[in-house]
Amino acid sequence: MATHWSGDGSTPDGFSATWVSFWIFAGITFALTLGALVLVIAGSRFPPARVWAGITTLIAGFTAAAWVAAAWATADAPSLAQASLGGRLAVLLVAITVAAIVFLLTPAADPGVVDPAPRPEALALDPGERAAWSARISSPMFLAIAAGLVLLAIVSAIAAVSSHTGSAFIGVAVFLAAALSILVLTPVRLTVDHRGIRLTSITFRIPLIRLDLSSIESVSAHTIDPLEWGGWGYRVSGRGRAYVSRRGPGIVIRRHDASPIAITVNHPEQAAATANALTHDTHPSN
Structure with missing residues (x-):
């Protein structure tokens, strides 16, 4: 399969055995993902963990996305020498989205919150007096996940159009439905x-x-x-x-x-x- 391009990405200039490149890229991705997982778990005790978890996930995502883009371009080309990346590098956007989600999910080292008394004192209300309280709650994390799902739907749609496979649009519908379900929460x-x-x-x-x-x-x-x-x-x-x-x-x-x-x-x-x-x-x- 083609594994390297120069210039505008229309003509490959590097090649490798498919399974050899797969296991190399998979091994790097797995090791980085494992490291990101350790950082997420250690997030509440290690101040830089949040940033490094996001960076590690981003590199792992770029590694996996690079192989997917190369394999995709090779599979769609009439011949190995004609493999063109085209817009397939858009899959790198998925890596950026996943890294952002991991960054938001990793707990901060110092939450700065201390539990108050189990049952706070109630407000003093005079007879016939009413009280009301309201707050708007939003979540950047949920919005990032929804954006990631929409991005996956766009990538799936591009893949469906490129491969001329109508059934691939089922994935588009699933991703969009999942994004809507997340948006219900924020x-x-x-x-x-x-x-x-x-x-x-x-x-x-x-x-x-x-x-x-x-x-x-x-x-x-x-x-x-x-x-x-x-x-x-x-x-x-x-x-x-x-x-x-x-x-x-x-x-x-x-x-x-x-x-x-x-x-x-x-x-x-x-x-x-x-x-x-x-x-x-x-x-x-x-």
Whole structure:
């Protein structure tokens, strides 16, 4: 297969045995990916880990994408000497997207968040007085993932057109559907008022979490660790349900006869205090 081009990339000037080049590129990619994984795991204890995890993933992605582009160009060419890269180097954009996602997923070394008291003091409400609290929650990580999926859909569409394979457009539809499902998760709005606690997709107006005040036992502010709640995104695990956009401050909602629900949000103490005041007003005997 052709493995090197000079100039405009229309005429190859370097060649290698297909499987030899594959195992060389695969070995380099695997070693770099393993190193990136170690850096991600060590992220909370090693300050430069976040940057180096992104850089290592980027190099691994470029290595893999370079082989894919070369193999793709060789497979589509009438002869080995006519293999042209054309626009196939666009697959390098996938490596950039994946590296950005890894960078965002790697925890920062100093989250700077300390758990407050398990149950914050409720707001003092006079008889007949109402309280409400609302916050907009957005996630750059989710947006980056959605952008990556859209990019994969574009690359898949280019590959489908180049190969004249209609079934390849199924992958395009899958990537686009996945991107839309991610965009449901950002931005969202968390609202605490007399109707209860609601988490709603701002873009699509889809309710993600809806709780009546009568079902809530208490709400407390905590540091939310994604690994303790099943990962990032909208999660359902043995511990309960969760909307997790990052490791950081959030609320944990304890319910009567049901599993808890966690939501990452800034200023969780305010949300918890408002919710506790409203639930106390609903069932003051607690």
